Amino acid sequence: MKRLSIYTGIAFMAVALLLSGCVSNKKFRSLQASYDEMRTxxxxxxxxxxxxxxxxxxxNTRVTSLEDQIASERANVKSLQEALNQCLTSSNQGNVNISKLVDEINASNRYIQHLVNTKNKSDSLNMVLTNxxxxxxxxxxxxxxxVQVLKGVVYISLSDNMLYKSGSxxxxxxxxxTLSxxxxxxxxxxxxxxxxxxxxxxxxxxQPNIRNNWDxxxxxxxxVVQALQEEYGVDPKRLTAAGRGEYNPIASNESESGKTRNRRTQIIITPKLDQFMELIDKAPENGSSTGTADVSSDTTTVSPIRQ
Known part of the structure; x- marks a missing residue:
């Protein structure tokens, strides 16, 4: 996107004023230093x-991946259960290692429960935070x-009328x-x-020192980030400041009420990404391969599958 730089404008103005004799070299250097700092x-x-x-x-991609893994593991458990049921009801269908099937079902159950518990824990923490x-x-x-929770992320939306001085x-x-x-x-x-x-x-x-709504x-x-850091002691390593200008509306700008809703600052609280990676990389304790062997007994106890 093509943007006009206010900092370039400031530099040109400073040069023009210097050439006209209205500004001293010291003032020009001060303006140049301010320009460089703002640009940085x-x-x-x-x-x-x-x-x-x-x-x-x-x-967000990793959250979707977790949900897909849960669905896939449920389908795998259902398939294994059906195969086990066929083995138990018909001894003429072949020699199947029921014990191994049971181990695979239980391993899948443990992994599913781990994923569900982790997701529930995250949801519970978000609800506690929100409440x-x-x-x-x-x-x-x-x-x-x-305050809303969407896809495992807490969104705190603050109106500009409350948060900032008018037009500033x-x-x-x-x-x-409220910020405290x-x-x-x-x-x-x-x-x-x-x-x-x-x-x-x-x-x-x-505004003379603000180019557009992006700025x-x-x-x-x-x-807001600097206030959280300097006035309330939040670790700056956890903070990121961003602006989306007018391009992320939640209401129509055709009405004053819609414009009011769109003029907002969102504080988005998200779990750290390394927690998602650790969760996705963790595999079940037992493998999911299948095999064949002689059935050693006619009666086998199977742990119930928790959906």
């Missing part, structure tokens, strides 16, 4: 945003805060108490990463 910060924010988007996409946060918020605060990315005094409550929850759940993502409506921004949304996300 912009590049760092852009890099972190891209990294976080990739991580979030990978996390703790909503209980800590006052009725007035809940009018500006929306500076945190308002009104938002301090959210920060406490984040501090209690240290195994989770936090992405702060700014969003705007489609009305162009008109505004990224600056707002960065403001």
């Amino acid at each position: 910060k912009e590049q760092e924010l852009s890099r972190k945003y891209q990294d976080t988007q990739q991580q979030l996409s990978a996390a 703790r946060l909503t209980r800590s918020l006052s009725r007035e605060e809940m009018q500006d805060v929306d 990315y500076e945190i308002s005094e009104r938002a301090g108490e 409550k959210i920060a406490k929850i984040i501090m209690d759940y240290r195994d989770y990463d936090v992405l702060v993502e700014g969003n705007t409506d489609n009305v162009p921004i008109s 505004l949304s990224a600056l707002r996300g960065s403001s």
Whole structure:
């Protein structure tokens, strides 16, 4: 996407003023240093945003992979159970190693239960986190805060009217108490990463130091990240600031109410990616291969399959 750089504009203005004799060399160097610093910060924010988007996409892919594994293991258990039932009801169908089939069924059961327990644990932690946060918020605060759990991820959506000064990315005094409550929850759940993502409506921004809604949304996300770090002590290694401009709407921008909903900052709390990798890489204790052998007895006890 083609974008006009405000920093280039600042540099040209500084040169023009210097040539006209209105600005001293010292002032010019100060402007040049400010430009370089702002350019560096912009590049760092852009890099972190891209990294976080990739991580979030990978996390969602791994969640889908876990669900697919659960479905596949259930189908495998059903197939093994049917094969075992055929062996038990008909001795003329061949010599099958019932003991090995039982071991495979039990191994699959253990793996399924492990996946289910892990998913339930994650869901339970997310619900506890959500309930703790909503209980800590006052009725007035809940009018500006929306908390949801979607696909194993906690989304805390904050309205810009509460969070920022009008037309600015500076945190308002009104938002301090709400952010302190959210920060406490984040501090209690240290195994989770936090992405702060700014969003705007489609009305162009008109500020001398902000180029467009991309800038505004990224600056707002960065403001919240810095507040969480500097004022509430959240580890900055867990934090990422991002901006999505006007391109992630949740309502139509044709109405004022829709624009109000779209002007929001989301605090997204996600499990660390290495936890997903560890879960996916963990295999059942026994293999899933099949074999044949003589049936040693007519009666076999099979553990019940937990679906």
